[in-house]
Amino acid sequence: MKNLIATLALLAFSLPAAAQDIAVRAGTLHIAPGESVTDGVVVIVDGKISAVGPVAETDIPEDLMTIEVPVVTPGLIDARSTVGLSGYLNQPHDQDQLERSDAIQPELRAIDAYNPHEKLVEWLREHGITTVQTGHGPGEVVAGQLLIARTTGDTVDEAMIEPVSALAATLGEGATRHDRKSPGNRSKAVALLRAKLYQAMEYRDKRESAEEDKQPPRDLGLDALVDVLEGEIPLIIEAHRHSDIMTAIRLADEFGFRLILAGASDAHLLVDEILEADVPVIIHPTMYRSRGSSDYQHISFTTAAKLMDAGIEVAMQSGFEGYVPKTRVVLFEAAMTLPYGASFDQALELVTTAPARILGIDERVGSLEVGKDGNLALFDGDPFEYTTHVLGTVIEGRRVSERRR
Incomplete structure (x- = not known):
């Protein structure tokens, strides 16, 4: 048969x-x-x-x-990627996933850089991935906007499911490893983000209270942050070290925005705290390399299963790879959770129903x-x-x- x-x-x-x-x-x-x-x-x-x-x-x-x-x-779902912005040729001309000129750039739109014909999009499609949240990668305090797309379509409009799905941010070493003086450490990075969020609150209040002919000048970056503050889109914060994860949770509590943790290498050390905060996690790829940064010293193959067993919503991501082939495949990353505590159904959930729920598209995809x-x-x-x-x-x-x- x-x-x-x-x-x-x-x-x-x-x-x-x-x-x-x-x-x-x-x-x-x-x-x-x-x-x-x-x-x-x-x-x-x-x-x-x-x-x-x-x-x-x-x-x-x-x-x-x-x-x-x-x-x-x-159809499988990749909850956090940079495909379509990062290219398989690994050359400067096809690497649009990260702009290094400033620490906070919420005005950058993934839709303006996404290439549906990029070979990496095809590569994911050929491995059963039908939906991807992609855009600006981790590496700046606020790197830019993300989108959700089908892994097919001749134009951006044909591929698009959500033109703006989230705002991407980074805390920890990832936000300070650049060739600029600022931010030079964790406290400075968080101070910059907090100040910008307060600025967005003031900007929102002024626009709401001002008469139509006396509106303050349009600020595209603050507009995006207002959407975060209003709950229109979540802030996805890439944070690996336990202290950075806790900082992200405190910021969400302080400003009332919807937080999604990404990366979260140390999440297994903070199961109770993440559960209490009711924050979903887009976990690092299972086979993520732990060398090269102190932020990854507690990375573990077992983290996904531990979080799911505790009742935390977890999805798998391909993330961003700085070397060829420039992207991982969530099918393989989910498979690697099986020898380390996950069941078949949990592995399947990581790349189907869980990311659909986390991304708010479960009425359309995931099952x-x-x-x-x-x-x-x-x-x-x-x-x-x-x-x-x-x-x-x-x-x-x-x-x-x-x-x-």
């Missing part, structure tokens, strides 16, 4: 490109973490899931093209439910097994990748 399904899969992927109506049948269908069926099917019409469940209980229109593969999961986007990752075996291949990727009913990876 397995060989038959694999053969049918290969035959199916030799067919011409499909429209947005398709049925995908799987020997094992993972509808969501903890919910799977044997011999299941997903029916996608007009890019949306119209039916999902066991084949014996699901109506498949006769004229609908059907493909068969051994295993299907929801295979009627009405959600028809995003699927197709495999010839257990998604987290080293010998398994990705057979293709479906985004809103379109087979956007047919390569066997």
